[in-house]
Amino acid sequence: ARTHPFSGTHQAGITTPVQDHLHFAAFDMMARTDRDDLISLLQDWSYAAARMVAGLEVSVKGAVGGSPQAPPDDTGEALGLPAAGLTITFGFGPTLFEADGVDRYGIAAQRPAGLVRLPAFLGEDLQPALSDGDLCVQACADDPQVAVHAIRNLSRIAFGRARLRWSQLGFGRTSRTTADQQTPRNLFGYKDGTANILADDTAALDAHVWVGADDQPWLRGGSYLVARKIAMIIESWDRVRLEEQDRIIGRTKGEGAPLSAPAGREGDPPDFAALGASGKPAIDVASHVRLAHPDQNGGIQLLRRGYNYVDGNTALGKLDAGLFFLSYQRRPEDFIAVQRSLSTDAMNEYLKHLGSGLWAIPPGAAQGSFVGAPLFA
Template identity: 60%
Template sequence: MSPLQVTRRGLLGLAGAGAVLAGAGAAAGYGFSTGAPDDVVGFRGAHQAGITTPAQDRLHFVALDLTTTDRAAVDDLLRRWTVAAERMTAGRETADRGAIPADVHDAPADTGEALGLPAAALTLTFGVGATLFDRLGITDRRPAPLAELPGFQGDRLDPARSGGDLCVQACANDPQVAVHAVRNLVRAGFGVTEVRWSQLGFGRTSSTSTGQDTPRNLFGFKDGTNNLKAEEPALLDDHVWVGDEGPDWLRGGSYLVARRIRMHIETWDRTSLDEQQRIVGRDKGEGAPLTGTAEFDIADLAATGPAGPVIADDAHIRLASAQHNGGARMLRRGYNFVDGSDGRGHLDAGLFFVAFVRDPQRQFVPVQRELARSDRMMEYLQHTGSAVFAVPAGLRDGDDYWGRTLLA
């Protein structure tokens, strides 16, 4: 290890920085550790990190397309990506003396903007899209649930913000660490992949551990109160991890659904508090359902008042609930985004929705169809991007690498 690598990780201890990942001990075995004092999330395990890992504060998500049909070239890239990813999640450069090579006439192997920064709980999660199988001539290995989502009422999807052969989700507690990770993987892919689209996110909009408080979305409401948690392994087995129904290369993995949802912030901000709360089905301060007093009170969807159901028939929490959708649940892992303005004085802002599910066709599709058709909140939302990826299981030993069992 070079002195620069020691410095990057040593600085964290010298500064007394780096928080212990909340709830990590209770979720041991799901690909992450406590992280103290280096704030390092384990890269290898039964499942990929970045799914049940306590959600970090920042996101850089990238979808890529292959520029080759050479399966060997793709396999080689995934080997190199794995090496670089494991080093970066440990707080190291992509290669020894990567940022400052011994010969100044050599191009650096690492772009260098993360020098001196801690690992910041960086996780890198890898997935493959349906189109990859056609490009590489392995359509027989594509699982049936990995298919393009159907069109939903009100969708205004931009093809330039949708789809992709591959994806990498980088989550970290420092935006520069997440951006550095994606930048270096994209750089390593030149000649094999090209960026199709990407999304930066801040301020997680879900909690994936019981040790985390429920965050708020850009409408100001607590988001993801009833999200699945890392400390619920039986529920994760039922709703998140692919079982024997999946192909060998995907068992123990999951499916990632991504949706870029623009929120009409200015219109929402002119809506009365009472109307906002009726649309959501919760109070804005505490986050309690309108039938309760505390955030985690169970919503009584049968309760009625003088004007009808206390939680309206078109309220978001009713239509998104497991009770309303035959028990369907998801592990949500979304982020807020603000991508400047649209040139007409309105923020291009909203929610980058990310969810991990065992079967997107049975879990996400029926829920989103119901929301698109009946949710009053849809008046304030516009879905502009969409993608589905299969996320293989975690890497168990030092010779294993991303995509090995798929491309073998």
């Protein structure tokens, strides 16, 4: 069975081949907690996470090995299941460093300059109950029960120190991070993750994903994670002509070929100068692929790692569905620049951004240490 070690230079769950399921959670520290509480929480979380990603229970006693007179350490629903490629990735939000001008944990001076709430973007309708958080945990696995077990047990371990603020289940990855992974599809029916940064492209990872020497020393080798809960108005989309759907994306629905060579292959590079039969650009000026492409954004690339979601249905009998967008980048400004480019995206008519968050993702924990330890050194 596939396992990914918890410790290492970088946290797992970023370049790790994208697993099929997600449980993402944002936590807030409880009132009156101090620096020792935060450190002990990160130690306890790291210990449990290192065990769970190896397919073990959260503690040695686990679900059934402890005293019958006490609640079990592990909640038990993953007993007998393999690790299923589980990765657990931790992040620190802006409010952990300073909230209402108070430096609760003595770390305000180490806050990276870019770690602030994302600015407002056109057309968003953000819900506080789906946004932000002092801490975040991304659990990805090929078995949804394994991902949920991880978040549930980490919440339980946090008791009295941090509480769950919001969480999101995702299924059907909408990205790939290795060349041998087939490009999956999002709920618009299009291949998603074609032009992504792949795990073996170390030059692109260093240039665009891993924090370097120009940021806080404790964050070196880490990254920044942006999460956006984006509702997709799929019933309206499903009434759009195929040709128009292709125009909006900038690629063909079947193959995923760029519209500059519609009979070509998914991997063909898009040619934004090419003209179509009408004499207009073959890849429309308002298409998503054109506006998101590095050529339009000063060379910026993001590592996308999002998931589809369906949260049941609305009172109007429509699916409450969309994309839980996750991207890793070395600078928060890079996401901001691309998201601003997308302000004229033809796809926006079918989208609504409901949730948002930005977290600094510390580098991987050293063997036997805990995630984020250099922040408290």
